[in-house]
Amino acid sequence: MRISLFPLDVVLFPGTGLPLHIFEDRYKEMIGECMADRTGFGVVRAQQEGLAVIGCTAQIVRVLHHYDDGRLDIFCQGESRFEIQMLENSRDFLEAEVDFFDDEGDVAPRSLREACAALHFETLELAGIEMQTLHLSLDEPISFKLASALPADLGFKQQLLGLRSDVERTHRLLDFYQAILPKLRMGAYAAKASGQNGHVM
Structure with missing residues (x-):
């Protein structure tokens, strides 16, 4: 299937929001066509070495x-x-022949989703990242929503986008939190301890 492409320095996940400011003529044309035909467009990460293959x-x-x-x-x-x-x-904007794909196999078990969600919110809090409203239902897969709000580089997010297993993607998220949290916890503890040492006269 052929779709219009919008290369951006972002990684978009299914079910997550993306605000855009459209100012270039070529993209005004593309968005105008999408609105008239009620069709979507493809968002792909623009990298230094070229476009990502998965969008x-x-x-x-x-x-x-x-x-x-x-x-x-x-x-x-x-x-x-x-x-x-x-x-x-x-045309003035890129188009591409694409193949669509979905996840394969089972979704992550609820226990894994619960553990992942808890670590996610702890990570954001300790990192001092303002938590945007995130509507999570632990009765369904949450890996895309967590990945979208992740304080991680776009290369890692791009890897998560390409995974075709919710179980594997959720495990990768868990590994990420477990790797970063000890440093964040240590930093928070050190900051709290230093704040209690001595006082100004």
Whole structure:
């Protein structure tokens, strides 16, 4: 299937939100077509060495602001993952022939999801990262939502996007939290201890 591509310095996951400011003429044209046809477009990570092969489609949920000069503020939601088979650059914006794919096998058990969610929120709190409202239901897979809010580099997020197993992706998240949390806990303890030493006269 052929879709329009929007290369960005982000990794979009299914079921997660993405606000965008559209100001280039080529992307105004692309978004205009998507809105007229009620179709989505593909978001792929733009890397120094080229485009990532795995991306995620974005569906336009609503237009937040329409400027007089044609610029747009829109809010999109990630939908389906795809793998690029062939790029097509005959238009002002990129298009690609893609194959869509889903996870295979079982989803992560609830006990693993609960452990992952607990470590996620502890990580954000200790890292001093403002927690955006995250609607989690532990009755369903949560790995995409956690990965989207993860304080990690885009390379790791790109790896998570390409995994085709919710169990493996959740385990990778757990490993990430367990690797970073001891340092964060030590830092928080040191800060608290130093705050209790002595006092200013």
